[in-house]
Amino acid sequence: MAKDGLTIVGLGGSLALRSSSLAALRIALEGVAEAGATTELLDLRQLSLPMFDPADANPPDSVRRMCDRIHAADGLIWSSPMYNGTISGSFKNALDWLKLLGDRKPPYLTDKVVPTKWSASSALPAACKASRPSTRWSSGARAPWLGSPPGYADCAGEEGL
Numbered sequence: 001m002a003k004d005g006l007t008i009v010g011l012g013g014s015l016a017l018r019s020s021s022l023a024a025l026r027i028a029l030e031g032v033a034e035a036g037a038t039t040e041l042l043d044l045r046q047l048s049l050p051m052f053d054p055a056d057a058n059p060p061d062s063v064r065r066m067c068d069r070i071h072a073a074d075g076l077i078w079s080s081p082m083y084n085g086t087i088s089g090s091f092k093n094a095l096d097w098l099k100l101l102g103d104r105k106p107p108y109l110t111d112k113v114v115p116t117k118w119s120a121s122s123a124l125p126a127a128c129k130a131s132r133p134s135t136r137w138s139s140g141a142r143a144p145w146l147g148s149p150p151g152y153a154d155c156a157g158e159e160g161l
Helices: 020-034 061-072 089-103 121-137
Strands: 007-012 038-043 075-080 113-118 141-144
Touching: 007 020, 007 061, 007 089, 020 038, 020 075, 038 061, 061 089
Parallel strands: 007 038, 007 075, 075 113, 113 141
Antiparallel strands: none
């Protein structure tokens, strides 16, 4: 059965009330939707994921829903703030939970393209380096997005996000 269109899932943001990385992700997903894809936003703050526990045989619904959405997607857009020269702990925690995709068919992020957006230009090389293992072990194709989307500088605005 042929698919009607692409589904792109955005994963990112931060635990902060005002997140520029989440705003950038929303702008990116709007552009993808304008191009005709179906989009879904997985906001780290709203997901409220517990800390990854590799021994957890029964992860909570929030983890299972995130993994289901990501596995069903045709492509992903990742967006994380930069803390201490690398991706945020909450974003890394979400990536750790993707280990649950290892038993799926196809496993992990096989054949998914994963553009990335990091929200601190001075730390871009470190962020790109930090994302390599996550996409490599998961069989995804990392496509670093080093520029900012149009309107990114004004995306939060005075009213916040």
